[in-house]
Structure formats: structure tokens, C-alpha cells
Amino acid sequence: IGATQSHASDLSPEPQTSRAHLQKRVGRVLTDWRLAAGLGLAMTGGITLLAIGFLFKLPAVPNCPAIFWPLASASLRMHCAQLAANKQTVNDLLEAIQLLNSLPDDHPLHQEASRLIEQWSSEILQLGDDAFNAGKLSDAIDMARKVPKRANIYGEVEGRINRWQKIWSDAEAIYRRVEDALRDQNWRKASSDAARLLSINNTFWQTTKYQELTDKITLTRADISKIAKAKDLADRGGISNLLEAIKLASNVDDKSYVHQDAQDTIAQIGQKMFDLAQNTLNRRDLQGALDILAKIPPIANLQREVEDFDVIARAQARSWGGTVADIESAIAQIQKVELGRPLYAKAQTFLSRWQSEKGDIAQLEKARQLARSGKPEDLQAAIAQASLVPSDNPRSQEAQKLANELSGQIQTQQDRPLLDQADHLASRGDVANLQTAMDQARQITPERALYKEAQKRIGQWNRQLAQLQDEPTLNQADRLAESGDLSGAIAAAQGIGSSSALYGDAQSKVQTWQRRQQAEQGLEQARTAANSGTPDSLAEAIQLAGRVPGSSPQKVEADQAIGQWSQQILQAAISQADTDLAGAIVTAQKIPPRTQAYAEAQLQIEAWKRILGR
Template identity: 45%
Template sequence: MTERDIPESWSSARATEPDEITRLSRSLPIGDRVSGVPANGSTSKSVKRRKKRNSDKEQGTASTSYGKIPNWMKSWVLWTVLLALIPGSIGFISMAMLLKLPSAPNCPSIFWPLASASVRLHCAQLAASKQTVNDLLQAIALVKQLPENHPLRAEINRNLEEWSRSILQLADQSFQSGKLDEAIATARKIPQNLSADKLVDEQITKWQSIWSKGENIYQKAEEELRQAHSQSAFMVASKLLRVDNKYWQTAKYDQLNRLIVSAREDGEKLAKANGLAEDSGVDNLLKAIKIAESIGQDSYVYQKAQATIPVFGRKILALAQKKLDRRDADEALEIVGKIPASTGLKLEIEDFTAIADAQRNAWIGSVSGLETAIAQAQQIDPSRPVYDKAQKLIARWQLEIEDVANLEKARTLASQGTVSDLNAAIAQARLIPANNPRGSEARQEMGRWRAEAETIEDKPYLERAEQISFIEDVNSLQAAIAEASQIRNGRALYPEARRKIRTWTAKIQRIQDQPYLDQARQIASTGDLASAIKAAEQIASSGRALSGEAQASIDDWRGQVRARENWRKAREVALAGTPEALSEAIQLADRVPSRSLLRNDVNPAIDQWSQQLLDIARSLSESDIVQGIEIAKLVPQGSAAYSAAREQIRNWRELLKPEPEPEPQQFPEESTTTPEQQ
């Protein structure tokens, strides 16, 4: 019997029910099931007797019906043929039934309670050959109930072991494809009383351990991604390749890699957004919000991105608040209007807008503006966080309304411009308490009006002083100083009066001290620098107008004294005529300042001494070139002999270079021959 003999719908439950047709076929005698064919064990005599009885009955019936036998029944040929044909047919059929091989059992139609062990085993093997879980379980169910002492028990146990392992293999295939629960459920279908039952728990434990390992690795990689550690996540994900499960090695590993790549890209986006937000510019913050909004919900940094959006929005609010603190309400409101709704700051924006709009009206400075601001602030709901601030502003603005009225009246008085009107305006502004909202503004206005009044009162003193000082002699300047000194300290024109007094005082001092400084300069022109310095020191130490000029002259004269001393020493040293003395003399002479008149004598002397050094070097070079080079180096740069000295040094150094040795000449070897060789 082949596999196609077992229909797919055959089940073990159906296999245990007796087939109705089979029961009926077994309940009938064999002879009744084959019409016209004698049962086993019949003979030809019984057949003849039965035929004779039948013929007698027919004759009786015929004689009764017709009264005579038909002629054809009296033919001996007919009876001869019948007697030869009927027994032959019966024999042929009997032999065919005996020689026919028994057909394979039809497993779905077998009544299993009466089926033999070999039939059960055969049908079980056919079912198991399909290698499906249900068919393998049906195969096990067919044979597992057979007695332990059955002769086929060894074969049955071997098949049970094989089929159980096949079920475990099918379950492992489910496990490898990522269906852990299905694999466990399949494995647990193996009957517990089989020898392979102990393998089930071991295999399930192994599967669960492998699966748990894969899940732990996956979760750890996800945690690294949430911390924005993409490199660490890659390293953790690579451990999935060592998990003993194809599903974790392939599908889950690829899935995790895609998540890591996506998370890294999103992390870079978030880092860029944070970098833009660090600049704290409105445009950069808006760009940062857009970047954070572009990160999808399936990203591991989505929560972080969403958390940063309100932070960026509050930074924009802070920038708007700075503008508002500088009383730039229009700019502040414009900034707030750019904050996107995704920041979730709708209520905060509304509160800020209400306060800013009210303050803008209050800053107009008029009573109507303050009243409008109060009305706007009163509309803020008590449940809002800025309600207390609004109430404080309302109280402040209510005080300001009275202060503004006083200030407007004071400004009206001050606009007349007379001293009395300015004083009246100051008195009106004093009605505003210093701790009131407009107190500081009132004090500023009072200071300005007071300065205007003092300027009007003191300006005539300055004008008269300037007129008196026009002659610019000592008496007129002193009179101008006396006139300007009438302006007291703390008055508006006092700083200007002091500047003019200092100017006039300096002019007086210059007029008084100039003759003494001129006298000192006259003494210096005669060459008596020491006396000139002594005369000018009195002016330099006085701290008067010409003290700086006198000190400059003293410094110049002292420089001339030092230059003379250096020039004198240089000439004395040069008299020795040695290279060392000449070099020292040149150095001393070179200390004379270039602006000094002595420089006309110093420069020719330096040229002369330099030439002497060069001559000495040339003389010594005849016996010692190295010594000549050292002396020639003493010739100073800028002197007339410097170029010649450098050229001479180069020539001497060329002479000191060793001449290259001539290469030895190579002569061809002469061949000598002896008389014997010839």
C-alpha cells in the first residue's frame, strides 16, 4: 500500500471507529456475498442434486401450468453443454480466488480495535513517512498502546524513538525560524511515556536559554541606542551572530542593524540641533526645532528629540523676554510669534503675549495708555502662572496714572523755559514719591530742569569772564578767573568754569615762567650746560605749565653732556693705536646721539679708526692670515672701510682653503719579454 492510499483527512480518531460496510461484509456468509458461486467445500453432486430439484420443480410447475415439457428442454445437447460449462466456471472462479494475492489494507477504513500489530505498524509507518507533526503523532498513537511483550515491540520502540526525534526536529525548525512558542508546543505534543520524553525538556530548556540570550543582547543594544551610543550598540549587536539560532543571526541581526543605522543618523540630527541651539539665535533655535521635529516616532532618540523641542522653545521665550526687558515690546512679540506649536508652549506664549502687549501700552507714558494696559492685564485668568505678575503690574500702573498726571503738569511748566517756571516744575515733580514707579523718571526730569535753571543763572558769569580774559595779560586773566570762580561746585556750569580757569591759570604761569626758561636756554647756547640745567630745574620741579617743556630741555642738555664725555674718552682711547683700543674708541664714539652737533666730528673719526683697523689687519695677514681676519672683523658696519674689510676677509678665507691633491697619473704597464720567450 502506498502513501496515496491514506487520505489527508484520515485521523487517528476516525481510524478507531469500525467501518459499517466492513462490519456488514463480515457478518454475511461468503457464499451469499458471491451470487451464483458455491461456497468453499461444495461438490459437484450437491450441485447436481440442487439442479435436479430445481428441474423437478420446474417440471411440476410446467406440468401444472402447461401440462407438458417444452421440446428444447428434452435436448441432450443442451444438457451436455450445461453440465460441462457450469462446473468448469465454478472451478475457474475458485482457482482464481485461491491464486489472487491479498491486497494491502486500507488504513482509513480499518477497525483498529481488531487490527493486528503488523497492520498498525504498517499504517503508522505510512503516516510517519509524510513527516508532518500531526502524521507523526498519529503514527505514535497507532502503536504506542501495543503490549510491551509483543514480538514487534523492539521494532515499534525503534520507530517511536525515530518519530519522536523527527517531531523534535520539526519543532527545532520552527524554533530556528523564530517561532519559539510553536516549537515548544510542538515538542510538548510528544507523549510523556516515551523514551524521548526526557529529550523534550532538555530541548525546550536549551531553546529558552538561546532565546533569552538573544533577547538580552537585543535589549542591551536597544539601551545603548537610547543612550545615543551607536558604536557600542554595533558591538553588542555583533554578538547576535554567535547566538545558536538562525532567526536571531539573520532576521533580528539585520533588523537591529537597520535600527542602529537609523538611530545614528537621528542622533547626528539631534546633535546638530543641539549645536544650533547653543548659538542662542532665534533663527538657529527655529532650525533646531525643525530638525528635532523631523526625527520619527520609531527612532530610539525620539523621546530625547521631543524633550528638546520645549527646551528650544523656552530659549526663544527667554530671548523675547530680554527684548521686553529692554522695552522693545514689538521685537519681543515678533520673536514669540515665531515659536511653533510643536513646542507645546501655547499657554506660556499666550501669557507672554498678554503681558508684553499690556506693557507696550503702559510704556506710551500717557494716562490712556496705562488704563489700556490695566484693562489688558485684568483679563489674565487667576489660574495662569503670570497672574501674580499681572496683579503687581496693575498696582504699579495705577500708581503711575497719578504720577503721570503730575509729570505732565511739571513738563508743561518747564516748557516755558524761565527760571521760575523751571523751579515750579521741579516743585511739581517732587510730589511724586521716590519709590513710586515714576519716581526715577521724575528725579531725572528734576535734574534736567535744575541744570537748565542753573545754566540760565550762571551763564552770565562765564560770558563776563571770557570777555575779561580777551586781553590775555596776567591781570585780565586773574580777573577772569575770579569772575568764573563765582560759579559754585555742584552747579551745572561748574565743570565748564573749571576748564576755563585751568586754561587761564596755565597762561598766567607760562607768562611768568617763560623768561626763566629762555634764560636757561641762552646759557646752554654758550656751552655752559651745567648752569643751564641748574636754572631750568626750578621750573621743571614746580609742576607749573612749563614744567614739562623745561624737563625736556634738561634731558636734552644732559644727553649732550654725556655725548661730550663719550667723545672725549673715545679720542683718548684711540691714541693707543692698538686694534683693541681702536675698536673700543669706535664703540664709545658711536654712543654720541645722531642729532648731536658732535656727530660731525664723530663720523669722520670712526671712518679713520676703521681704516686703521683694516691696515693693521692687512699688515698682520702677511704673517698670520687668521689674525688678520679677526682684526678685520672689528671694522664696524656703516663705516667707509666696511666694504673693503668684508672683501678682504673673503679673499683671505679663499687662501686658507686647502688645495685639492692632484690625482696620481696612471701609466700603462710595459710588457717585458725575455729572450727565451722570444
């Protein structure tokens, strides 16, 4: 026990010492100013953050669609109304207006609610205006009509709608005029009218519709150019040009304003191809005509016409032989074109013609058989047979031609002996027999078959007779002219009558000699005038000599005389200058151009003018 107590006494002081030491350290910490400052700052920051959190914490947004409005407050109504109005749609604006409409007049928020309702009503009308400028007239009108009647701006609704409708109507009228101009292929007028949309008070018409028209005008102008070029090619003719023309016209879109004109042009070109095929067929070129038909493209929409033309062309080719069998074969072929076909009427025309021709051919064949003997009586019978073909029948021209040929044969048989006898008389070559031969040939009248041949012989014999009768006279006239006796030569040549073959030659020589005679007389008159030697008389002589024609033999002599007389005038002027410079100038000016004295005279005139101080 003593040991235990001793041991306890030894251990007891240590814990007491540690506790005291700890209390001491804690006291020092609590009394340390830095710790106190740190704790203060931490507490202040925490409180501040907590305050800021409460400050920025928003109240919960009300769920407007879920609110039971009969119990909702006015402020909640206004809040939800503003939220709806901010969406800027007509329905949302109307919903906003409806939410505030229920506030009584004595409510504190009534004035603000009324202001907002007016604002939102104006915004509804503005949305209508926006829709109108966006090209939505019906929507714009519907929006405008939803403006509340209690709003002040409601009074503008009908006026605004009427204005919109008027603008729209004006724009549509311009648009239609442009379309009409394009259909008339007057793109210049279309462009002018389209520009009027720029003055329309509507953004949609000024931009979208104007651009739409501009694009249509550009396309239509290109289509018009295609059609014009196609028509030009078609007018040139030829299968290659016609095919190219159809290709051009077919490139016009079916929505084009000139599509119908393009289709009409294609139809016209197709008809030109038919005409070309028909002309080829008229030259009896069946294969050439069928080749042209085969080239008509499907776009021409003439397939049924092509089929009918093929049948008709082959029928025509069968008729070319001209016999009854050929005509019957052609009739069988043409009957394949049935009623209701495009070329049925044309086929019927050929059918009627060929049916009439069958009888005509038989008449003509009988006439030819009668004419084969060549006897006058058989020829007369053949003419009578051919005359049985009526004048309105297809073979009437052929019948008339045959009758004329047969009549010619009869006339030739009758008149040939007469012309042969005239030939025999003319062959003797003397004046009397030539005259008799011509008289006998003149018995063949213009309507006779040998008339042209008889007239040709008469012309030949007339020239022979002229050589015998009038050639010596014309030779004598030539000799007289060479000797200088122009009057005698003219008189001799004028003795050849107008019926003579040499009459034309004689008259030509008479005219030549008369011009020569006039030239000689004029030159003689000029010499007579120049004899006095005065400047005036010399000038008159020069004028008379100048009238001698350039083709006259006296022209050289006249020019020489003019040159001589010009020199005389110049010498007279120089002499006159000693006493009268002004008079000398007047005298020198009488010298005509293109003479040797003219240049010298001009120099003298200039010198004399300088002396006179002019």
C-alpha cells in the first residue's frame, strides 16, 4: 500500500501541469488581435454574400397560361398581357388586349391599361401594313379588321384597307398591261409600263413583282428574237432553213407569253414544208417529196397531215402515166384517205378530177388514133373528137392543144404548096419575081401555121430586093457626101422608102450628114462674124464656133479658129491698155477658157488690176 501511494503521488502532478499549460496557451490565442481580425472579416464576408444572394434572387415567374383569370390580380393581368404583346403577333396582341379589357374604369391601372390597348391596336394595324408590303393583301385586311372597335385607331381601319386595295388594284392593272404588251411582242412598251411599278407605294410590288416582270420581259424578248429569226429563216426557204426555223421556234417555253405565236410559227413553217414537198411532187419527183415529208419533226404536230400527204403523193405519182389504168390505180390509192382525215378535202378534189379524166382520156385516145393517118378528113374528125372534152374538165387544155396541133397540120398541108411556089419564084433573083414571091407569101395570114415561116421568107426577099433597087442609090449618096455635096447626098438617101431593107441605114447617114452640114454652116457664120476684127465680133465668132459638135469633122478646124481669134482679142486688149486699163480688162475677159491665150490674159488682167489698185 505504501508503494502504491508513493507511486500515485509521483504521477499526480503531471496532468495538472498539462491542463494548466493548455489553458494558458488558449488564453494567449484568444487574446491575439490577428485572430480576432480574421474571424471578424470571415463573418462580415459571409453575411455580405448571404445578403447579395437574397438581393438577386428573383421571384418565381407566373405561369400565365395556367392562371385562373377570374381570380387573378390586375397587376398579374398586366404582366401577362405585356408578355403576350411582346411576341408581336396579331393573336398575341389581341390576347393582351383581352386581358386588360376587363379592368373597370375606376381601377388605378385603368389609364395605363387603356394606353397599352391603344398601343397594341396600333401595332396590329402596323402588322397589317407589314403584311401588305410583304405581298399578303388578304392577311393584311384580316389583321386590320381585328383591331378592337373601342380603340381610337379603329376609325382608320377601313380607310387603310381601301388604300391598300386601291394600290393593289393599280399594281395589278399595270402588271396586266405589261403581260398584254408581252403577248403583243411589244417588249419596249412592256418595259416602260413595268417601270411604273417602282412608283407604287408597296414594297412587294416595287421589288419582288417588278423583278418578276423584268425577268419575264428579258425571257420574252429572247423568245421574240427566236421567233423573228425562225421566220426569217423560213422566208429564205430551203429544207435546211425550214428545219432550223422549227428548231428555233420550238425552244420557246410553253409558259412564255409568245408561246402561241411560236406554235403558230411552227405550224406555218410546217405548211411551208408541205408546200415545198408539193412543189417537188409537181416536178414529178415522188421520192424527193417523200424525203421532205420525212424531215418534218414531231414538234410541228402534223403527223396525221404527213400520213395523208404520203397517200395523196403516191396516188398522184400513179396518175402520171396518163392512161385509164393509171388513173384507176390513182383513184384506188386516193380512196385510202377516209372521212375525218386532215387532208380529206384535198383527196376528194383529186378523186373528182381523176374520175372526170377517165372519160376525157378515152376521147383523146380516140382522137389521136384518127389523126394517125394524116389525111385531111381524118384530121378534121380527130379535131371534132377532141372538141368533145368540156372546157371545165381537167384534160380540156390537153384537148385544146391537140386540136390546135391537128389544125396546124391541116393548115400546113394547105399552105405548104403556096410557100414552096413563092420560094421557086424568088430563087430567080430578079426584081419582078422577088416582088411576086413576097405578094404570094403574104397570102398566108397570121392565124395560119406557116405564118411565121412565110414572114421570115418575106424578110429575106425584101433585103434581096433592097440590094437590087436601093443599094446603088445609097452608094451614090455616099459618093456625093465624100465630094462635099452634103445637100445632094441627103436628098439621094431620103429617096429610099420606109419599106426598104436599107431604110434604116439611109436614115442614119442622113442624120450624120445633116449634123456635118450644120457644123459647116455654123463655122462659116463664125468666120463671117470675125471678119470685122473687133473684140466683140471676135467673141461672137468664138461662141458660134464653139457650137460645132465634138463628133463633127469640122471640130478641129473650129478649135483652131477659136485659138486664133482668142489671140487677136488678147492683142487688142494689150493695145487698149496703153490708154484704157479698165476697158482692157473687160476686153481680155472675153477670152474663153481652155485656149492658149486664156492663161496669159488672166496674168494681164491681174497685173492691170494691181495698177488700178483694185
